[in-house]
Amino acid sequence: MKGHIRKRGNKYAIVVDLGRDHNGKRKQKWFSGYDRKKDAEKDLPRILNEINQGTFIEPSNETFKTYLEKWIRNKKTQIKPTTLDNYTRMLQNHIIPALGHIKLEKLNRLHLKEFYSMLEEEKELAPSSIKKIHAIVRSALSDAVEDGLIMKNVASGIKTPRIGPSKIKVWDEKQLMTFLNSIKEDPLYIAFHLPAMTGMRRGEVLGLRWQDIDFDQKILRVMQTITTEGFSDAKTQTSDKRTIDLDDVTIMELKKRKKIVAQDKLKAGPAYEDNDLVVCTPLGKPIYPRNYNRKWYNFLEKVDVPKIRVHDLRHTHATLMLLQGIPVKVVSERLGHASIEITLNIYGHLLPSIQKEAIKLFSKNLFENEKKENKNSL
Structure with missing residues (x-):
């Protein structure tokens, strides 16, 4: 041959x-x-x-979605109904939307690593949930190997987030302001100002459009996101769109950015690709997560602050608000968490110190007011 x-x-x-x-x-x-x-x-x-x-496997055009749908049907007689319901939910909510379009034979380790990173950082799933999702993917690919559809199981050996106490790295107020002031003159400054001041996720920032901002009401609506695969609807499980109140400084920075975009559009002329995006290239094209991360790490190399992940800007926003006494429910709503329990699971370690400061403030206000009243009555 x-x-x-x-x-x-x-x-x-x-x-x-x-x-x-x-x-x-x-x-x-x-x-x-x-x-x-x-x-x-x-x-x-x-x-x-x-x-x-005789070990050659004929290349197939079958997508991972098509394979998974057949795989889960075959699992009905092999696993408990409760387990089947859990598998089906994980497939429909997470695995198929993110990986289903990829051809089964083309699925690789990088796809899976980026998927698990997205689940941890943008979806904010618990490490235990990501491990369950990984177990489903690994099991499905193992069966595909046994059935002769692929040569090897690319999910084998991939490490998922460690289950244990969450260790979030955040900046304090001084460090955050040092960073923001150091990058302020960059045309894409707003892309890093927004998560710090609103708690928005990376994909939400990259998908934000001008039509989603109400400058008069000083709010924005999270309507779409950008992932490694492109645009997707930001609809939550409850079909609600998140609304975030904006401070005056953020409104001012958004207006500055709008002027930059208008200048870029004028300069590019017909070459400009108008997606109505706040964060975009000088030609109007979307900026995808990988390039956004690259920009972030380039900034970190130049600014004298502790190294954290770009997603930790969101955590910094939440942490500083909680430490300033903002109610957990308000913070939870700004972050777009499905329930206050998720917020408490992530930031619950802050509550003891918050309670100490709160009781000091409560006691101070209570007894100082009493002293003032007694003094006035004399």
Whole structure:
């Protein structure tokens, strides 16, 4: 059995000769889609060996979504009804929306790592929930290997967030202001001001449109997000859109940003791609999470503050509000948590110190007012 490389347009293909059929017609198998010739040359020996050994798996166009839907149907007779309900919920709410569009054979470890990171940072799922989701993905891919649909289980060996007390790294007020003041002249300053002052998630900031901001009422509505796969609706499980009140400084910064966008649009002319985005490139195109993170870490290299994740700007916002005595329910609503319990699980460690400060303030106000009243009565 022989094989060779052939160029097709701008790409390369592996062509394997399989001999001739019963009519004497030459049989060939094509493996297309290689961007570089050397990549095809590197893959050729493996394909020939797998065909000779009988271990070659025919590439499939089946998506992960299609496979998972068949997989869960087959699981009905193998697992308990309660477990099946849990699996189905995890598939519908998290796994399929994020990974379902990827072809089963193309799914890789990077896809899964980014998925788990998104669940932790943007969805704010507990480590135990992410581990359960990972177990479902690993089990499904294990069955796909046994059924001969893929060569290996890419979920094996991937580490998920450790279950244990959450250790959130945040800045204090001075550190936050040092950072914000240091990057203030950057055209994309607003992209980092917003999570610090509103508690918005990264995807929510990147998906924010001008039409979602009411400058007169000083509020914004979280209507859409941007993920690694593009735009998605920001609708929550209760179908409510989150509204966030804005302070005067943030309103001022948004107006500054609007002027920058208007200038970019004028300069680009017909080349401008108008998505109505607050955070975008000079040509109006969306900025995706990976590039946003890159910008963040470039800033951190230049500013003398402790290194934290960009998602920790959201945690910083929540922490500073709680330490200033803002009710947990108000903070929970700003963050868009489904329940106050989620907020308490994340920031509950702050409550003892908050209570100490609160009782000091309560006592001070109570007894000072009594002294003033007694003094006035004399």
